[in-house]
Amino acid sequence: MKLTFLGAGAWGTALASHAAAVHDVVLWGRDPEQLAGIARTGTNAAYLPGVPLAPKLACEPDFDRAVDHALADPDGLVIVATPVSGLREMTRRLAARRKGPLAMLWLCKGFEAETHALPHQMVREELDALGVAAGEIEYGVLTGPSFAKEVAQGLPCALTVAGSAHMLADRAQAAFHHHAMRIYGSDDLTGVEVGGAVKNVLAIATGASDGLGLGLNARAALVTRGLAEMTRLGLALGGRLETFMGLAGMGDLILTATGDLSRNRKVGQQLASGKTLDQILADLGHVAEGVRCAQAVAALAARHGVDMPITRAVCAVLFEGLNAADAVARLLQRDARDE
Numbered sequence: 001m002k003l004t005f006l007g008a009g010a011w012g013t014a015l016a017s018h019a020a021a022v023h024d025v026v027l028w029g030r031d032p033e034q035l036a037g038i039a040r041t042g043t044n045a046a047y048l049p050g051v052p053l054a055p056k057l058a059c060e061p062d063f064d065r066a067v068d069h070a071l072a073d074p075d076g077l078v079i080v081a082t083p084v085s086g087l088r089e090m091t092r093r094l095a096a097r098r099k100g101p102l103a104m105l106w107l108c109k110g111f112e113a114e115t116h117a118l119p120h121q122m123v124r125e126e127l128d129a130l131g132v133a134a135g136e137i138e139y140g141v142l143t144g145p146s147f148a149k150e151v152a153q154g155l156p157c158a159l160t161v162a163g164s165a166h167m168l169a170d171r172a173q174a175a176f177h178h179h180a181m182r183i184y185g186s187d188d189l190t191g192v193e194v195g196g197a198v199k200n201v202l203a204i205a206t207g208a209s210d211g212l213g214l215g216l217n218a219r220a221a222l223v224t225r226g227l228a229e230m231t232r233l234g235l236a237l238g239g240r241l242e243t244f245m246g247l248a249g250m251g252d253l254i255l256t257a258t259g260d261l262s263r264n265r266k267v268g269q270q271l272a273s274g275k276t277l278d279q280i281l282a283d284l285g286h287v288a289e290g291v292r293c294a295q296a297v298a299a300l301a302a303r304h305g306v307d308m309p310i311t312r313a314v315c316a317v318l319f320e321g322l323n324a325a326d327a328v329a330r331l332l333q334r335d336a337r338d339e
Contacts, residue, residue: 012081207268
């Protein structure tokens with residue numbers, strides 16, 4: 001099976017390395033020098049330092065040749081491993097390059113900052129604008145609780161794939177369901193994408209709580225009430241309840257809110273220490289999607305009449321200058337109510 005990964009960050013590289021243990025995989029990135037370094041050393045020094053990659057993983061700096069690799073296989077798959085902000089561009093480039101049917105997955109999580117659209121809504125809008133009929137390009141998301149470093153190291157992992165057709169889930173399972181990785185199928189594109197977006201915002205909150213030394217009880221409360229917020233918004237947007245109890249909801253939230261490899265959790269911890277957001281993002285060196293989509297989540301909640309106090313508190317700390325300790329105090333002062 002021929003696979004092409006577009007994006008050589010941590011997650012794209014890790015998943016490409018996993019797939020390359022079984023399949024014919026090409027990795028493309030915007031920086032030819034970075035790709036040359038990966039090919040030369042067998043590691044991605046910028047994003048996964050010290051982690052050896054699959055020896056058969058091939059790097060291709062030419063976009064067209066990289067895409068053609070997957071298109072040459074009737075069962076091939078293109079995996080877009082860019083942030084949400086790059087998904088529209090990649091969709092347009094892929095649609096222009098295809099010579100027939102195309103199957104694509106994306107790995108990004110979040111809402112579009114300007115439109116508050118979910119990734120699958122962005123893709124459908126672009127395909128409609130280009131006159132691509134439904135079914136000509138099958139698309140979907142691969143998501144769930146997964147730290148790139150652990151996947152690259154071959155540690156166990158379970159993910160969910162949700163797509164526009166059942167065929168896509170079958171293809172994703174053929175590509176990735178091997179060695180220590182399990183892939184579960186879903187047809188709830190909205191639900192799995194809402195879970196993947198909102199959990200990043202909630203991880204900032206739990207990171208701030210831990211940074212303030214508020215204890216494990218507080219962390220458990222934030223994760224649990226955060227899951228309630230995620231579920232309320234997801235149902236309002238058309239997702240299904242069971243999705244938020246699964247890998248893309250509760251599973252991804254638990255990992256991102258409690259795991260020390262979580263970038264969004266780290267943002268919260270450093271906010272609690274008094275660092276400014278600009279300082280934190282400059283030091284991080286990676287994308288923290290929770291910062292990018294927090295305002296979109298809050299705006300969608302307001303539009304649909306969904307109560308999300310933890311999300312509002314995160315936005316106040318990130319963008320309104322509220323001290324993290326004061327944000328916690330506001331949450332603790334809320335009136336009693338039924339769960």
